[in-house]
Amino acid sequence: MLVYVDDILITGNNADFVQHVISALNKIFPLKDLGELHYFLGIEAKSLSDGKLLLSQSKYASDLLHKLNMQDAKSVKTPLAPGCKFQSAGTEVAEDPRLYRSVVGALQYLTITRPDLAFTVNKLCQYMHRPLQSHWKIVKRVLRYINGTRDHGLLFEKSHNLHLIGYCDSDWASDQDDMRSTSGYCLFLGSNMISWMAKKQQVVSRSSTEAEYRSLAALVAETQWLKSLLTELRLKVTTPPLVWCDNLGAVMLTTNPVMHSKTKHFELDLWFVREKVAKGEIVVKHVPTQFQIADLLTKAPSSNQFLTLRTKLNVHSLSTLSLRGGVRGKTDNTSVG
Template identity: 45%
Template sequence: MKALEKNQTWELMLLPKDKTTVGCKWVFNVKLNADGSLERYKARLVARGFTQTYGIDYQETFAPVAKLNTVRILLSIAANLEWPLHQLDVKNAFLNGELEEEVYMDAPPGFEDQCRGKVCRLRKSLYGLKQSPRAWFEKFSKSVKHQGYTQGQSDHTMFVKWSETGRVAVLIVYVDDIILSGNDEEEICRLKKCLASEFEVKELGPLRYFLGMEVARSKKGIYVSQRKYILDLLEETGMTGCRPSDTPIDPNLRLASITQGTHVDIGRYQRLVEKLIYLAHTRPDIAFAVSMVSQFMHSPYEEHLEAVYKILRYLKNTTGKGLLFKKSSQRNIEGFTDADWAGSIIDRRSTSGYCIFLWGNLVTWRSKKQSVVARSSAEAELRAMANEVCELLWLKKVLGELKLEVGTPMRLFCDNKSAMSIANNPVQHDRTKHIEIDRHFIKEKLESGEICMPYVTTEQQIADGLTKGHFRPKFEDFTSKLGMMDIFAPT
């Protein structure tokens, strides 16, 4: 309450006749340190935003958050250029947002007598309101831009400032968590002071724990893992004593929609898969397996739950595995793309997979079932290829905003000669009419020199592990090529 009063979150007044109020409640929880120990107890006043009416109590609600791909790009750049990484946390972030709408709230529970029958006319945003994230981000971005920073267009949560000497400071914000980096230490210190004077900011020192991701830095590079997250997940599911598995999915397994057998709890299955999806942000080795089990969240059966348990058994065997961003002499961008033609036995759609390396480090990857049925393997490869070209162009734009070197052309490795021939051949073929847009899009980028398409054998195709399951020897080769390692493994 002291923080709310100090922030002048509301003013007491009688409720106008044509207005309604939004309810509120107190929420109590605890905040833990990275090692799981108790940091402090928290109490928060939360508005019951579900009672708000669109067009009256709120208008726009969307607020951008940092793409984790952008965070990994920054980690790769910081490892190569030896930039420091600082972390800040904004206390009571949403309370700083200024409301444009006219919103009235009931008196906080336990403080009705002090309000003397009046209601709270909200001036600042409050947790629970639908427009709170947007109001906070507008307030924060306005403050940062006032300090001379330019907002990125490739990622709106990234802010960049260049000094006259050519030094740069970069800021990325994810709701109330902030990462600062760059080679302009004076500007970074100045920005910290400016933010502390306007908001209640807690400086957390070097980046160590961000959105459940553990960051460790040494002379070898920057290591990112989610070990604690995995251990908590195994404990929650009762799998801490399970038998470990060498791979996250059986290569011969073909999951299908079934109508017979034992139906499992949908809520529990969905919660498990959602946690695995989040875990895949630092674990590309489980990306394909997670994309498979996530296709049955609407109607899961025992067979599907067993596939989820197989992933958990693999995680038990590799709790400390993560990505290593190391310093490299190369300054190019390389992508690998592959497709498993008609891999789904349900609807015969193909699975696309791609991964991109920036300056020798893996920064983006994806494993996803295509939205339409491909009539040939070349067509499936072309669709996967077009998606990766889009990602490559986005990555180039991010580096352009940071004024960093982009080695051209960007190399896109493919193992399908037929798809490469179609992309390079200017002659229109009848068999490509239905994928004409993708073909012309890829061909345009090839002719402009932005990308080139070298051939790579299937054995050397890294993205192959994002489209299908493999046995242990080939799977271990796949994870090592991704730059994954386990610093917690015994030497």
């Protein structure tokens, strides 16, 4: 059950029990049952004929574009130009800093169903205090990208397993102002992505291995929390979560019991992951860089690579999915509230 103010979303694998809960609540509170879910807190849910579910924010994106008079803007393939670097100096201050903060804040909410925007929006958020004209140009590029991908969203489908599989990555010393790295990870439950992150690291990493290990530790912490949550929901995860990392040095550190002087400054992360690996609570393996899905959450790749990784993050277009299997259901609001 999900409750937000006076809006309630109830779901389950037993229709009779769901109806029983609604009836029990209705005896205490006046409720209006709106039927099958289609719209909730700005998120649209489209049920596909093959049992899949697409969560998108096309109306929210359209409203944002109309507000800025960019509904007819020419679209681009990626939200960020390949190899684009952010800096806190170099151009004049943005003409309207308040507008910049408002739009970037709105883009943050859009990342709920658009992980392909997570990295770019995270970078833009780092300049809220003093946005430049160059940053505002990037915001406009993001809006042009959104204009061409309004119907894109996060796809969910029935999964035959509840295995937790994660990918972690980092872009070492990518920040031009303070040389801090960017961490990124994505976590799948079966075939569905349920958690992701793109975030600037809080301290400077002295090597690429250290930067990767910090990302790895963040993902391990997330898997442990989700594993605990699934246990509370009475969903047993029998197979240890699997984490894929493309830095061989970081992978080797997870099983190497010897302490080195070069690892003392991130000793807590080091032992945290090692302990989980030693107990068999998590498995860490190496993946070649070309198969690293989390790459999209740490940098701006080429257009072709971006489109490939976007699909692997389960971001799809409603029109493409409709051509494959068709869409059923109505378009009105159908949450319980």
